[in-house]
Amino acid sequence: MQSLKTRLTTGTLLVIFYLTLLPFVLHGFGMVWTGMSQGESYLFVPDASVGNAAMIVHIIAGTLLVALVPLQLLKPIRLRFTRFHRTLGASLVALALVTALAGMTYIPLRGTIGGPVMSVAFFLYGLCLFTSALMVARMALSGDRAGHWAWGLRLFWLALGSWLYRVHYTLWYLLTGGLGSQPDFLGPFDLVQNFAFFVPYLLAVQIWIARRGAAHQGHLVA
Numbered sequence: 001m002q003s004l005k006t007r008l009t010t011g012t013l014l015v016i017f018y019l020t021l022l023p024f025v026l027h028g029f030g031m032v033w034t035g036m037s038q039g040e041s042y043l044f045v046p047d048a049s050v051g052n053a054a055m056i057v058h059i060i061a062g063t064l065l066v067a068l069v070p071l072q073l074l075k076p077i078r079l080r081f082t083r084f085h086r087t088l089g090a091s092l093v094a095l096a097l098v099t100a101l102a103g104m105t106y107i108p109l110r111g112t113i114g115g116p117v118m119s120v121a122f123f124l125y126g127l128c129l130f131t132s133a134l135m136v137a138r139m140a141l142s143g144d145r146a147g148h149w150a151w152g153l154r155l156f157w158l159a160l161g162s163w164l165y166r167v168h169y170t171l172w173y174l175l176t177g178g179l180g181s182q183p184d185f186l187g188p189f190d191l192v193q194n195f196a197f198f199v200p201y202l203l204a205v206q207i208w209i210a211r212r213g214a215a216h217q218g219h220l221v222a
């Protein structure tokens with residue numbers, strides 16, 4: 001049973017997360033509407049149906065993914081509602097695969113607003129998300145609990161990547177007024193951001209996993 005303090009902290013974090021996610025979700029749905037009604041946006045090009053459809057599918061799947069993924073880590077749900085955990089897990093894997101595949105279809109067709117560096121970085125991000133989703137499913141099916149936990153953590157932080165990208169930009173603009181960021185996304189801050197919303201988080205997860213593994217080994221030896 002979780003302590004009241006843990007439950008309050010988790011609840012507060014969830015409220016903050018969903019409040020900051022709301023504008024992003026509204027923007028995403030706005031973009032989907034623009035794409036479906038053939039409105040004007042640099043993301044949609046007249047008579048280029050594959051790229052347009054890929055972006056619409058990408059935004060729908062990605063938005064659902066980022067909105068649902070925090071629920072998968074909530075311990076009380078995981079322990080008490082096993083079937084819900086499995087169903088949500090399978091849905092998250094499917095959403096991650098679709099989000100990544102649609103994004104990786106769009107990039108070679110249209111590129112990105114930030115040019116080649118952003119295209120390479122986002123394609124790499126898509127590959128990481130795709131691989132993590134496959135590995136989470138594989139570990140769950142083979143009953144490898146440690147592997148499932150490690151890949152689940154990677155998938156969690158990658159699924160939040162798109163939100164983290166916006167959070168980084170928002171905080172940076174609030175703190176510095178946008179120092180090193182340009183409208184063409186070629187400023188030094190933009191170039192670093194192309195990778196900074198997922199690579200450092202993956203490294204931190206890797207260190208966390210290694211330390212937990214070492215602690216577990218020590219526990220077995222002692």
Ligand code: HEM
Nearest residue numbers: 028059062063066100103104112113122125126129159162
């Ligand atoms: C994880 C959840 C994700 C969500 C919620 C999400 C959401 C979005 C949204 C709302 C847009 C439209 C941006 C705009 O209006 O300017 C977008 C664009 C884009 N996304 Fe994602 N995305 C996610 C993951 C990914 C992944 C994994 C990739 C890599 C394959 C990716 C690649 C792209 C690309 C290339 C664009 C167009 C960038 C541009 O030129 O402006 N996204 N995404």
